[in-house]
Amino acid sequence: MLELKNVSTSYGPVAMLREVSMNIGQGELVCLLGPNGAGKSTTFKALSGLLPLDGGEIRLMGEDVSRLGTERLAALGVGFVPEGRRLFPSLSVRQNLRLGYDASGCREPFEARLEVICALFPRVRERLNQQANTMSGGEQAMVALARALIGDPQMLIMDEPSLGLSPKLIDEYFDTVSRIHAEGKTVLLIEQNAETALSISDRGYLIVRGRIAVTGTRAAMLQDDTIRHMYL
Ligand SMILES: Nc1ncnc2c1ncn2[C@@H]1O[C@H](COP(=O)(O)OP(=O)(O)OP(=O)(O)O)[C@@H](O)[C@H]1O
Numbered sequence: 001m002l003e004l005k006n007v008s009t010s011y012g013p014v015a016m017l018r019e020v021s022m023n024i025g026q027g028e029l030v031c032l033l034g035p036n037g038a039g040k041s042t043t044f045k046a047l048s049g050l051l052p053l054d055g056g057e058i059r060l061m062g063e064d065v066s067r068l069g070t071e072r073l074a075a076l077g078v079g080f081v082p083e084g085r086r087l088f089p090s091l092s093v094r095q096n097l098r099l100g101y102d103a104s105g106c107r108e109p110f111e112a113r114l115e116v117i118c119a120l121f122p123r124v125r126e127r128l129n130q131q132a133n134t135m136s137g138g139e140q141a142m143v144a145l146a147r148a149l150i151g152d153p154q155m156l157i158m159d160e161p162s163l164g165l166s167p168k169l170i171d172e173y174f175d176t177v178s179r180i181h182a183e184g185k186t187v188l189l190i191e192q193n194a195e196t197a198l199s200i201s202d203r204g205y206l207i208v209r210g211r212i213a214v215t216g217t218r219a220a221m222l223q224d225d226t227i228r229h230m231y232l
Pocket of ligand 1: 016035036039040041042192
């Protein structure tokens with residue numbers, strides 16, 4: 001579904017990602033873990049077309065998308081959940097969802113997709129007319145996820161969605177992601193919260209100083225000495 005081949009990026013003269021290679025198969029839930037400053041959000045920026053590549057390529061469903069911007073990627077079927085949610089604060093929940101839908105290139109009518117999303121997130125249904133910035137942090141996290149899903153994307157790419165949520169809300173949030181995956185969505189979950197992310201993932205990658213340091217199945221990652229030392 002998604003493949004990064006030797007992707008390198010830099011911030012001005014400073015090299016950041018160094019030949020990062022990853023692949024996410026259809027229907028998989030794969031996590032990308034890493035300590036602060038390791039390059040997780042940089043990987044998200046490269047994947048969402050916000051940062052040009054110095055080298056390597058990104059392929060989505062076999063097609064080279066290395067030079068495409070966020071809007072084209074969204075229209076091709078990628079749902080993005082950016083760090084910090086990035087809702088449109090003065091718009092209502094419904095308007096935020098509408099913008100996600102309009103960006104997606106989805107052919108089903110908006111109201112039909114809205115019904116699917118409201119069934120998945122009952123709290124969203126209750127709050128459709130509420131202004132986004134008046135929602136609680138947990139509710140905003142759900143709206144950001146709902147906005148990424150409303151266009152029925154082929155895959156979801158999420159950047160540290162658990163940031164700022166209480167432990168109880170993190171469990172609830174990850175249960176929802178796990179349910180979405182069980183229903184067939186392909187997911188790349190970029191997270192610092194290693195234990196929780198691994199608990200719902202099929203496989204994982206660990207990035208350290210811009211390079212992939214460890215990769216394996218969930219079981220292998222949980223046993224890995226570097227990961228145990230860093231997180232567990
Ligand atoms: N726009 C930028 N200009 C220069 N350096 C940047 C820029 N954005 C990020 N960096 C640097 O690149 C490195 C990786 O940043 P990145 O945001 O990818 O880390 P991260 O793994 O997501 O960490 P965290 O978990 O703390 O968010 C850091 O050293 C950061 O300071």
